[in-house]
Amino acid sequence: MGPATRGGCDAQCLDANMPCTGCHGPTPNSLDQGAKMMSALASILGIEGEEKMSDEEVQKLIDQIVDPVGTFYKYGLANALINRKVM
């Protein structure tokens, strides 16, 4: 979640060989951390053959994210666009 959330943690989780889950929440400039991260992922997901993919293949890629709300808003759901707390 690093690209979409606030840093300042010295990348402690990455140093422990674990992914960033965004525990410091969104930056003041981002309206919605989950949307930002999805946008970041969408721009690299299947980047090599996206145009030639069928709908099913695209769906398969997206299905890899089994818990989107839990993943993209793990610590920030209380104050997010998705539940209209941020407008």
Add this chain to the structure above:
Amino acid sequence: MKQILIDPITRLEGHGKIAIFLNDKGNVENAYMQIPELRGFEKFAQGRRAEDMPQITSRICGVCPVAHHFAATKALDDAFNVEPTLVAKKLRELMYCGYFIYDHILHFYYLGGPDFVVGPDAPAAKRNVLGVIEKAGVEIGKEVIKHRAYGQKITAILGGKATHPVCGLPGGVSKGLNNDEVKDIETMTKSCKDFAIFTLKLFDDIVLANKDYVDLILSDPYQLKILNMGLVDKNNKVNFYDGKIRVTDLDAKEHVKFDVKDYYNIIAEHVEEWSYIKFPYLKSIGWNGYKDGKGTGLYRVGPLGRLNASEGMATPLADKEFKRMYKTLGGRPVHSTLAFHWARLIELLYATERTLELIKEPDITSDDIRNPVGKPGEGFGVVEAARGTLIHHYKLDKDGLIDKANLIVATVNNAAAMNMSIRDAARGLIKDGKVNDGLLNMVEMAFRAYDPCFGCATHTLPGQMPMKVKIYNHNKELYKTLKQNL
């Protein structure tokens, strides 16, 4: 009937209150420890990725996150049908000992100890760590803070972060140790070991050398004759990270020893309408109310529960202290609630000795730290949290998401015991309506010895939320009070 309310109770983790009811003569009719807070983790874990559980559940508590982290990780090992590598097990136990070091130091010097060091009826403003520093000296205060931080640093080296570690994965851990880290841990732990020995000496000098305190420990209001529970290794010695759950009876004989997978057949929970906490008891004996002595199905966990439920400590110095404690207090089992403090310090020494053993293992810097996972299913995990036996139980769906989660938290296991302990202390101490701050603090000492964490303990949604809503008019006068389930 008169009610005395201690609200909030202090020097514990989480929130609670004690209600004491006096009869017409001013003696204690009954007393209740109530937990008026609610968390709900089991509910919102549903639908989350199972591998997130070690990080989600560690947020239950800022004091024992490592306990939840590894109870969850072990439940995931089981749920994903994978056995962690030997090196991973050692690393987990090593980190776990670091957690015990800081947690037990925290309790003795900041929470429970001030009652002894400063005195049970000292002014409330002095009964805290600052009072301890004032009495013991700034130099000792510095040592306390330094060694608590060492425990935190050891967990941070292995876990990534001290308070909410991230290293636990089904089948192992995410990060190994290098030689520099091993050296750092060794230096810090050696210092912690000396500090543990110093603390036991301090306990000797301040508590055991004072006849008033020894009499207090052995006095009737602080005795509770119930069963004891704790994790033991194959030699029935105390182990914090792994083993079987052993329950011993009033004569310190084994009542049952079981694998965590069987907890449902062994433990049942009683529910009361006046608290969010549940009251576990042994199914084999049944619920017989809040009675101690023969026929009780209630048990205690935590430092004293663990020592009572075991045959000794697995490291030499701690084992010596183990024997000394039982010799001093009249043999196993010890039923005195205040002996929890002594047992805790013996465990602190054990944690440092065990860390030094593990750090010297030849393969501790190996990178064989993780085995690949199998298919998701159902899993059980158990560890000893600093305050007692902690069980996590998950059911996963085919995508590895949490379908159902059940947590039996350390403090919950002690719920009935604590309630009886404060009741007995109140009955023994409050007579003829005479009550003062010192006496009420001595009632609090009866729960404080257990080092309870109510933030961890109240995790389930009961279905009916007791609620009181007060509606005021524009003049701020009470217009109406609405009540539900009260």
